[in-house]
Amino acid sequence: MSERTTSSSWAQGIVQALEAGGVDCRPLFHELGLDYAALQDPDARFPQDAMTRLWTRAVALSGDPAIGLNMAKVARPASFHVVGYALMSSRTLSEGFARLVRYQRIIAEGADLRFHPGLDGYTLSLTIHGDRLPPARQSAEASLAAALAFCRWLTGRDIAPQAVRLRGEPPADLTPYLQVFGIAPTFAADDYALVLSRADMERPLPTANAALAHLHDRFAGDYLARFVGSRVTHQTRQVLCRLLPQGEPRRETVANALHLSQRTLQRRLQEEGTGFQQLLDDTRRELAEQYLAQPELTLLEVAYLLGFADPSNFFRAFRRWFGVTPGEYRARG
Template structure:
């Protein structure tokens, strides 16, 4: 499987948050096969699963399951790579968070963000994906805590969300969460999200600068293009997501869409540590998680959206992925 990666700038923020919590990252990096010096290289990237192991080890060593919330204390635009500066020069937080969604993969590929208007405000939704390891909840909690702290830092205002949605059981001690978010908390939620007031999202930012915003857009766009071109896996995954609702896409069709021969596609995927079959399976598994979280979709509809002509094949695949039926999975949600 092609490894998702995290930018060194985001990894450095995580390390600062962990060190603030008394974890000696310099000592545990070698033990996890990570290069501590690479944190200072702006072009270095760290494997997603290695970051998951870092979170797990940090919780173990510190005895603090809420250690991810320390990210709220290490706010600096550079943690978001070039994207942080693009956010700063945006006219409003709404425009800034729209940019954050657009360039998210530069910061970390294991996260998917979406930002959408609600009846009375805006919702920033976060999904974290693991590679071979399920993602650490601390990673998602850190991302939300950081995003909110960054909004407060940018505006100079004590922004309080309408609500904070967190997946997973409520912690034994919710106090650190109350202190960081200063908003109503909802645990066991269907997804991670910050719900913002409309007025907070639409007030002008003191750091707004239209010409700088365009410059940073160009930098971020170039970086993303360079980064994506080097990863056929991501391009193939996008094509698969588009084609799956029409039935299981053939390798030949995906290769044609990418203007590659079948052989070149297979070779490039192999170089990135995956195969066509593996990528198809991974993409279906990820989409299945997303679709089942949407209560308005029936299991039959989910099966067809994932390109299974026969629902029984979907049920078999699902049991292989998650060790339970789609119905049991949805009930657990």
């Protein structure tokens, strides 16, 4: 089974957040069989389930179920590996968050990010996957707290989200959440999400640097290619991108292209936290954004490039993905 991992950069941020909550992590690492010194190795990675155990033990030791919010105090570019610097050099937060989603697996494989515009602003939503252990809610809360704190640090402004959605029951004490997010989150939600205003997300960043952004894209792209090149999810996505202009790819065709049986393909994808239909849908959604940014392509051409034989199916899928029609999405620029 392919085990999900977390970068040493993000693990170091977790350790700093826990230590800010009074937890001594060095003996905890020893207890969990983890190498504390590896936190200083930029290429080291830690198992996802080990990070879940770390969160669980830290909550038990501190008695603070909101300890993940301490990530807001320690989030800096280095916490996000090379992705943090790519985000920092982006033209806007919107452009930076698109990079964050693209390179997320470098930071931690257990998280799936989605970032999309809506009627009221931009939504960054997060799903945390476990391996053998269910993920800790502190992990997701830390990720959202870090994302918002990083936005504030980059802009030098006290950005207030329009909404914060968290899974799980409301805590007895809302104070830490109000201090970090500035508003009361909605609990027992269907997902973990930050909703940020269009004005905040589209305002030029003071740290923007097109040349550096290009350089960081190259570094992050090279790292990601080396890191995920052996993953079946990555290989399947490449095959889907190649086959989609010919029509909707069949599972059998993709499996044959990878020299796998259909059953093995599905099992390997499940081990990596996805499935064939989910991956097909995600790939189409990502490509749709790229194609609509090319004004020379008509909406009909985009539908066919995404493998939709009937354009009406494309329009329905697009509205499900983004909450607007392709035409409305393109008109927003």
